[in-house]
Amino acid sequence: MDISEIILDGDTPGSAWKLPVIRFAGKDPAAPKVYIQAALHAGELPGTALLHFLLHHLRKAAADGTIAGDITIVPHANPIGLAQAHFGELQGRFDLGTRTNFNRDFPLITLADRDTLVADLERLTAIDRLKRQLLHMALGADLVLDLHCDDESLQYAYIGDSFWPEAQDLATALDMQAVLLSDGESSAFEEAVAYAWKYADGEKTPMLPGKLSVTVELRGLRDVYPEIAERDAAGLLRFLIGRGIIDAPSETLPAFSGPAVPLDNVEMIRAPQAGAVLFHRNIGETVEAGELLATLITRPGMEDGTIEIRAPQSGLILTRASARFARRRGDLMKIAGFAPTAVTRKPGTLED
Numbered sequence: 001m002d003i004s005e006i007i008l009d010g011d012t013p014g015s016a017w018k019l020p021v022i023r024f025a026g027k028d029p030a031a032p033k034v035y036i037q038a039a040l041h042a043g044e045l046p047g048t049a050l051l052h053f054l055l056h057h058l059r060k061a062a063a064d065g066t067i068a069g070d071i072t073i074v075p076h077a078n079p080i081g082l083a084q085a086h087f088g089e090l091q092g093r094f095d096l097g098t099r100t101n102f103n104r105d106f107p108l109i110t111l112a113d114r115d116t117l118v119a120d121l122e123r124l125t126a127i128d129r130l131k132r133q134l135l136h137m138a139l140g141a142d143l144v145l146d147l148h149c150d151d152e153s154l155q156y157a158y159i160g161d162s163f164w165p166e167a168q169d170l171a172t173a174l175d176m177q178a179v180l181l182s183d184g185e186s187s188a189f190e191e192a193v194a195y196a197w198k199y200a201d202g203e204k205t206p207m208l209p210g211k212l213s214v215t216v217e218l219r220g221l222r223d224v225y226p227e228i229a230e231r232d233a234a235g236l237l238r239f240l241i242g243r244g245i246i247d248a249p250s251e252t253l254p255a256f257s258g259p260a261v262p263l264d265n266v267e268m269i270r271a272p273q274a275g276a277v278l279f280h281r282n283i284g285e286t287v288e289a290g291e292l293l294a295t296l297i298t299r300p301g302m303e304d305g306t307i308e309i310r311a312p313q314s315g316l317i318l319t320r321a322s323a324r325f326a327r328r329r330g331d332l333m334k335i336a337g338f339a340p341t342a343v344t345r346k347p348g349t350l351e352d
């Protein structure tokens with residue numbers, strides 16, 4: 001096991017950030033290489049906890065000499081965001097200085113230009129350097145896992161069309177409850193990785209067998225517990241064994257039995273007006289079209305002071321907002337619908 005630190009000089013005199021990177025060298029050059037990072041949105045810690053326990057397994061595998069493919073792990077990918085607080089609350093999703101989402105604006109380059117990512121870094125801000133260092137490491141691997149979480153949430157993943165259904169093994173190994181099939185058109189980390197591979201030869205290659213770049217949503221922000229993290233680490237280990245990165249007897253993983261739906265099927269349930277939110281349904285429940293999801297108290301105490309929010313179609317409730325006050329247009333739920341949504345979606349990610 002090799003532990004190193006990438007130093008990112010801050011944008012003001014006297015400040016610098018340290019990004020720890022843990023590497024295991026594989027003994028088989030033909031085995032796939034894997035890159036795993038967690039908490040790019042700095043406060044999303046289920047992945048960091050998972051990697052803490054996965055590293056126990058990997059140290060053991062290294063001692064036993066069973067690591068076949070190179071493994072690179074970044075247990076906390078965003079020291080810059082982790083240090084941001086506003087009135088006592090961690091602000092890990094957006095850079096406070098530029099309002100940029102830490103998981104957007106990754107450079108879209110082809111694989112051949114990988115080394116340009118880390119050339120002349122001095123001209124760039126600390127955040128752009130961080131993004132380029134992360135993408136550079138990821139593009140040295142065949143399998144890339146970016147571990148995030150949602151607000152209140154089931155475990156699900158965004159997996160590009162180029163990797164499906166081959167990536168069913170990951171969904172089964174981690175016991176995901178749903179998969180959202182994305183069309184790969186954004187500047188999120190996972191899609192910047194896929195972009196570099198897809199356009200490696202100039203022309204777009206639609207399918208990328210043997211490769212994987214995925215955003216895993218490891219449930220909700222508060223789902224950080226030892227039992228869950230250990231179970232997820234064991235699941236991820238099964239996936240690494242199945243893909244030949246660690247030599248061990250591999251179980252045959254059954255096909256993924258949960259719903260795998262295109263992003264166009266996702267219903268983003270939003271508050272039409274501001275109000276206190278009374279949820280009637282919870283994550284993990286299947287709802288029918290027209291069922292009552294939530295009541296918004298828009299004018300407390302008034303006869304007509306509430307609005308009912310109903311399911312636009314049948315589907316599985318994936319996520320729910322943890323806040324109980326919604327601003328106008330605030331997100332309340334994501335539902336994996338069984339049919340395409342009637343709402344027009346901007347290409348790319350579901351959220352800003």
Ligand SMILES: [Zn+2]
Pocket residue numbers: 040041044103148149
């Ligand atoms: Zn995230």
